[in-house]
Amino acid sequence: MINKAYKYRIYPTEEQKVTLAKTFGCVRFVYNTALKAKTDAWSNEQRNMTYVQTSALLTEIKAKEEFIWLNEVSSVPLQQSLRNLQSAFKNFFDKCASYPKFKSKHDTYQSAKYVNTAYTFRDGVLKLAKDKEPLDVRWSRQLPKAAKLTSITISKDSSNRYFVSIQVEDEVAKKKPLTTAIGIDLGVESFLATSNGDKVKSINVFRKSQAKLAKEQRRLAKKVKGSGGYQRAKLKVAKVHTKIADVRKDFLHKLSTKLINENQVICLEDLRISNMVKNRRLSKVISDQGWFEFTRQLQYKADWYGRQVVFVDPFYPSSKRCFECGHVAQRLPLNIRKWTCSACNHEHDRDINASKNILAAGLAVLANGANVRRNPTNVELSNSQ
Numbered sequence: 095m096i097n098k099a100y101k102y103r104i105y106p107t108e109e110q111k112v113t114l115a116k117t118f119g120c121v122r123f124v125y126n127t128a129l130k131a132k133t134d135a136w137s138n139e140q141r142n143m144t145y146v147q148t149s150a151l152l153t154e155i156k157a158k159e160e161f162i163w164l165n166e167v168s169s170v171p172l173q174q175s176l177r178n179l180q181s182a183f184k185n186f187f188d189k190c191a192s193y194p195k196f197k198s199k200h201d202t203y204q205s206a207k208y209v210n211t212a213y214t215f216r217d218g219v220l221k222l223a224k225d226k227e228p229l230d231v232r233w234s235r236q237l238p239k240a241a242k243l244t245s246i247t248i249s250k251d252s253s254n255r256y257f258v259s260i261q262v263e264d265e266v267a268k269k270k271p272l273t274t275a276i277g278i279d280l281g282v283e284s285f286l287a288t289s290n291g292d293k294v295k296s297i298n299v300f301r302k303s304q305a306k307l308a309k310e311q312r313r314l315a316k317k318v319k320g321s322g323g324y325q326r327a328k329l330k331v332a333k334v335h336t337k338i339a340d341v342r343k344d345f346l347h348k349l350s351t352k353l354i355n356e357n358q359v360i361c362l363e364d365l366r367i368s369n370m371v372k373n374r375r376l377s378k379v380i381s382d383q384g385w386f387e388f389t390r391q392l393q394y395k396a397d398w399y400g401r402q403v404v405f406v407d408p409f410y411p412s413s414k415r416c417f418e419c420g421h422v423a424q425r426l427p428l429n430i431r432k433w434t435c436s437a438c439n440h441e442h443d444r445d446i447n448a449s450k451n452i453l454a455a456g457l458a459v460l461a462n463g464a465n466v467r468r469n470p471t472n473v474e475l476s477n478s479q
Contacts, residue, residue, distance in 0.1 A: 096266055096398065097244070100237055101259045104248075105230040113225060114248060114256070117167045118204040122197045124152060124164070125175040129194055132183070145180045152176065168223040170212035174245075178207070202252030202332065209245045220246070220258065231258060238264050252332035268400035275359035277453025279412065279445050280388075282379050283431070285349075287445030289453040294349060299341045300382040307334045342384050350391040354401055360392060361456025363412065364405035404456035412448040412455070416440060 106114060128148040135141045143151075152172060156164045164172065185191035212223040221228040237243075241262035249257050277289035284293040310331045317324035353360055367386050371377040389403075396403045406412070414423040421437035426444070434441045 095263050097261055098241075098264050098266070099259050099261045100235065101257055102234060103232045104256045104258050105232070106256055107227060107230075110222075110225060110227070110229070111256075113167070113222075114206070114250070116163075117171055117206045117248075118250070119199065120164050120167050121171050121175045121206045122199065122204075124155075124172045125179055126196045127155065128152070128176055128179050129196060132179070145176060148176045148179070149173065168208070168212045170208055170223065171206040174207040174209065203249065205247055205249035207245055207247045210243065213246055215243060222248070229258065237262065240264070251336060253336045254329065255336070266398045269355070271400065272356075272358040274357045275361065275453060275457060276353070276357045277449040277451070277456060278353075278360060278362040279448040279452055280362065280365065280383070280385050281445055282376065282383065284445060285383060287443075287449045289446075289449040291446055293445065296383060297341065297345050298379070298382055299338050299345075301379070303334055303338050307331070307338075310334055342382075343387070346384050346388045346391060350388060350395060353392065354395045354399055357401070359402045359404060359456070359460065360396070361404045361406060361453050361459075362389065362392075363408050363410070363452060365389075366408055402460070404459050406452050406455045406459065410451070410455055412451040413444055415447075415451050416442065417447050417450040417454070 128143075128151065131148065131151055132143045135143045155161050179194060182191065182194040186193050208222065214221045218231075218233065219228045220231055237260065241264040243260060243262050245261045247259040247261070249259065251257070279287045281287060282296065285296040287293045310327065314324070314327040314331055317327050365385060367380065371380050373380075392403050395401070411422050414426045415421070416423075416435040416438060418440045419435060419438040421435055423433065423436070426433060431444050432441065433444060
C-alpha cells in the first residue's frame with residue numbers, strides 16, 4: 095500500500111470562500127503561536143515542547159475570550175497545523191530542512207488539512223464540516239474504487255484558484271518487467287537526449303512568457319501599493335507565473351510517465367543543480383528546465399511501478415569520452431555540439447554520445463551492486479568505463 099494524492103480544482107461559493115479564509119487565518123495563527131512557544135521554551139529553558147503540550151496550549155488559547163474567533167472554524171485543521179509543525183521540527187533535527195519559519199497572511203499559498211472526522215465523502219460528493227453545501231469539485235479523473243481516503247487538503251494559490259488534494263491509501267500494481275534500459279543526458283538546447291538517439295526539445299516556457307511577465311510587472315510597479323489596482327495587477331502577474339508552472343509540470347509529468355512505461359532501467363547523471371545555477375549566464379535557462387522535479391518524478395514513479403533509476407557520478411566525463419573507443423577529449427567547450435574523436439575519428443553528437451556513456455556507466459553500477467538511489471556513485475567505477 096502506498097500513499098497517493100489526487101488533486102482537483104474546486105469552485106467554492108462566496109460563503110465557502112469566507113469560511114475557508116477564516117480557516118486559513120486560524121491555521122496560520124495556531125501554527126505561528128505554537129512555533130513561538132516552542133522557540134521560546136528552548137531559548138529560555140532549553141526545554142522541548144511536545145505535540146501534546148502544544149495541543150494543550152491550543153486548548154488554553156481557545157478558552158480565552160480574546161481568541162473566541164478560533165471556535166468559528168473546524169478544530170481539525172487547527173490540530174493538523176500542530177502536527178505539521180511537529181513534522182517540520184523533525185525534518186529540521188534530521189537535517190532534511192531548515193528551521194521552521196513563521197507563516198504570513200501575504201504568502202501566496204494558503205492551505206488547511208482535514209482528516210476524515212472533518213469531512214464527508216460519498217458518491218462523489220465532498221462536504222466539509224460546518225459547511226451547508228458540498229464543494230463544487232471538477233472530477234478530472236476518477237479516484238480508485240478500492241482506495242481508502244485518509245485526509246484532504248484545501249489550498250488556494252497566488253492566482254486565487256482553489257484546489258482539493260485527496261490523499262488515499264492504494265495498492266499500485268507493478269508494471270510488466272521489461273528488458274529495455276536507457277541512458278539520459280539532460281541539457282539546455284534539448285531537454286534530454288537518449289541513448290537510443292532521440293532528443294526531446296526544451297519547452298523553455300519561462301523564456302516564451304518572459305515578455306508578457308515583464309509587461310505585467312511594469313504595470314504592477316506603477317500602482318499604489320495596497321490599492322485595488324495594485325491587487326488586480328498583482329493577480330495578473332501571479333496568473334502568468336502559475337501558467338508557466340502548470341505548463342512545465344504538465345510537460346514533465348507526461349515525459350516522465352512515458353519513460354517509465356517504456357523502460358525498465360533509466361540511467362542519468364546526479365546533477366548538482368544548486369551549483370550549476372550559480373553560473374550567471376546559464377542560471378535562468380537551467381532553472382527553466384525543471385531538472386530536479388523531473389528526476390523526482392522519475393524516482394517515485396519507478397518505486398511505484400517496479401522500475402529502477404540509476405544515478406551516475408556528475409564528474410564522470412560522459413560528454414568528453416568517446417563511446418566507441420573510450421578516448422577522453424582534453425577540452426570540449428559547451429558551444430561545441432558535435433565533435434570528432436582524435437583517436438578513432440568517429441564523429442559524435444555531444445548529447446547522444448553522453449547519454450550512451452551514462453547508460454554504460456549506469457549498467458556498470460547495477461552489475462557491481464552499487465547503491466542505485468540518489469547517492470553519488472563511485473568515481474573509480476565511473477572512470478573505469
